[in-house]
Amino acid sequence: MAAISTEQAGAWLADYAQVIGENAAMLTDLDRQTGDADHGSNMDRGMKAVAALDVSSFDSPGALLKKAGMTLVSNVGGASGPLYGTFFLRFAGALDDGPDDASGLLGALRAGLEGIEQRGKAERGDKTMIDALAPAVEAFETQSGAGTSAALTAAAKAAARGRDEATDLIARKGRASYLGERSKGKQDPGATSMTLLLESAARTLGSA
Amino acid sequence: MAAISTEQAGAWLADYAQVIGENAAMLTDLDRQTGDADHGSNMDRGMKAVAALDVSSFDSPGALLKKAGMTLVSNVGGASGPLYGTFFLRFAGALDDGPDDASGLLGALRAGLEGIEQRGKAERGDKTMIDALAPAVEAFETQSGAGTSAALTAAAKAAARGRDEATDLIARKGRASYLGERSKGKQDPGATSMTLLLESAARTLGSA
Amino acid sequence: MKKLINDPADVVAEALKGVAAAHPDRLRVDHEQKIVYRRDAPRQGKVGLISGGGSGHEPMHAGYVGLGMLDAACCGEVFTSPVPDQMMAATTAVDGGAGVLHIVKNYTGDVMNFEMAAEMAAADSGVRVESVVTNDDVAVTDSLYTAGRRGVGVTVLLEKIVGAAAEEGRDLDAVLALAQQVNDNGRSMGMALTSCTVPAAGTPTFELADDEMELGIGIHGEPGRSTVKLAPAREIAQQLVEPVLADHDFTGAPAIVMLNGMGGTPLIELYLMYGEVAQILRKSGVEVARCLVGNYITSLEMAGCSVTVLRASDELLKLWDAPVNTTGLRWGV
């Protein structure tokens, strides 16, 4: 038994796919301002493919989330494909191997973060999705004693705060880094989609 | 002795060159609406070259105007180059060979008109420069008894009238003919520059 | 107006400086007269081929000067036919004793200027000059009450095929007859998504709303036959191919097809359009033997495309496949 059920993992992916669909235009528009105007369509293409997976055919949440990660790698491309793909692949591995309480989820989140850091060679403060995910993992850790639900809510809030704080930064990784000073004041698309992912987790994995 | 002096011919060309310079943008704009947006720059390029001729080096008005015609042919291109070039070449020949009164000028104008008709294979009503020139020649003929000055004034007025009447026609020659019905209501650039030529003649050849 | 230019009056002269700088191995440029020559012209015994027209249609015509195609291209101002002096000079310069063919697109200005040049050449130089006037544009349906069909895409195919025949050593009569045959068997139709801006004019030649396109355009940025609702590529392909097929029988013979960009449309869209066109042709029983997809005869930065179909034959295909070495078309060498 892992920290969440396969059904919960499925609900998370379904919810995120829907949220991404609803926010694709907004994400692409953010990417228009500091990148190449495709982050929303990239994520949407990927999550549509993920949403088409048959949840009932997977016998563990890790198996499902691993397939989701591979599906993202195979369908998204760009920077976000390998990064989100790696996130889910690592998350999945740690989840199935971890304990069945909040600390299991924490381990999975941390593994996902480390995967993104390794793949993208970026760190906090570079104005990327890491600026939403890293504070979220921290907040989850701080609150994990209060149970998964409270920890996820705190994580989602921290992600949003991290996303907003990153807006004032100068990008040092990814396409936005070419803008130098001009990236200041623009909200990062990846940090935005990452915040949506954690908000979606809070909605769907809370009762774990 | 021809119907006009070499100096008068020179004054005509100089005046027309100036008028074309002033109206080049307007002519190009008319051509933008029914053609390819170059009639003003075409005529201006040609008349600038004509204005650079040394009038004092020609020993007859015909010699000067012939050179002007050749200069237009060599510098304008497009439809208007051969047409205005032919006009001046034929005008020049008839002028030097003709009598030294108004009828000499009439013969020259008529020769110019015929040259344009032959070169362009167009006729009155096709919505071209002919629609200004042909009525001008007629009016000149009607008024030629009253002297060159009166005849030229009548010719210029008739040209303007012809130009305006042509606006309602459907073009059947030149680039505007591709527009079919859509050419209706648009003023023809060539009829406009031709009217300017006759107005210029009225100003400069009137005392002939 | 946003263009990579200096003074609008110098665009053609300065572009020719670039052509001369880029291709000294293959071309020679007479900057005074604005004529682009094949480096090794005149070729003794070979029929000389010259063409020309307004500039703004690049690569046509200067891009088609070289082995297996034109001997010279006379460059007019933007969208303004060249002057007879240019054609005269080019005619004299490329004549290798076998006469010269003038390839003229059917526009009033081009026809008159080439006519004057041919008259003068006959009188002055004694070079035998023949002319072919291309008029393949099916958008002009009425040729009695118009200046007649415009010469568009077929001009490119004709210059290639006739160029190969001249290179082979055919005589002027044979080359002229072949040119006529190519023109008679080719048809084109074009459309625009946007207008273009003549440098000296400074503003777009026509206006189109965001949901409109122009159907039946020529190549001078002039408005077309009609302004219609913007449509998906699939329908546009239909609107272009149907009038072409309705005007000539293209079945039962190999066809050479050109999907041409007007200058501002990216290659990805041209290939997409070609896919649509190819499908319609297949369904209509037209067997495409050779094709070109790209910018070959353009209207400055206009967005849009045109379709040209030529009814070919084994002989025409052989000439098509013959070596050509120009900056715009190159193969076999």
Add this chain to the structure above:
Amino acid sequence: MKKLINDPADVVAEALKGVAAAHPDRLRVDHEQKIVYRRDAPRQGKVGLISGGGSGHEPMHAGYVGLGMLDAACCGEVFTSPVPDQMMAATTAVDGGAGVLHIVKNYTGDVMNFEMAAEMAAADSGVRVESVVTNDDVAVTDSLYTAGRRGVGVTVLLEKIVGAAAEEGRDLDAVLALAQQVNDNGRSMGMALTSCTVPAAGTPTFELADDEMELGIGIHGEPGRSTVKLAPAREIAQQLVEPVLADHDFTGAPAIVMLNGMGGTPLIELYLMYGEVAQILRKSGVEVARCLVGNYITSLEMAGCSVTVLRASDELLKLWDAPVNTTGLRWGV
């Protein structure tokens, strides 16, 4: 948005249909995986060359597949790098036993996707894969606090030169070393007069006033280093060439120069720009041995251009001149 397309989501797939329809003699298209193969791949004993990237840069890369250049091109969505599955499939398909070189442009997405593909290929198929990452864009001056210099124009020259070496039968180590040498000796700089519109986004990526231009752009319609006042071609040439020459020594060796259009700029302007660039290079003591003028690596319908200069050698010129038969570059065959 005015484009010759059907559904924005289908642009790449449908353009590939057109590519397949147009060039069955030279190319084979895997529509499922969006890979364009050289018709006769794999070639036994030849190092396989694959490249790929987002679409919207045509003719790059599919236009460079063929004899003397690439064996396969993996086509991503518009401006989105392809996915590892594509590179994996292409790698396996083109391997002729001599290993495969991945030619990657330095963008975060491209690098990561190709990296994953190489990892997977090494694990799964046993094919030896090496990679070269091009990064020639001098507009990115700071590579510590950015994703590093972008891979732009040099990629085209590299694919040609390295393609000739692979065709000659050189082994993977030699081909890789040559690729590194070409990348190390080439520099580029680009500018835009207008933005472009990603089909799926529907609005232009950035805004520019009528009197502004964007300097130091990449090839994804992303804004550049700075927005500056629109200038005459002569000054723009200076603004592009100076940083290129400041970054590398191009004197004392033959140079290969590319004046590249971004997709929406007509050839007449590109030649005009080349004239300006050639003059500056001459004055700076750079001897241009070969050049390309045209649309070779584009950003959809963006108006603008880039300059690439490669310090060559007799050996590189020999490889440059070797036969190439792709839809985007062709000579000697």
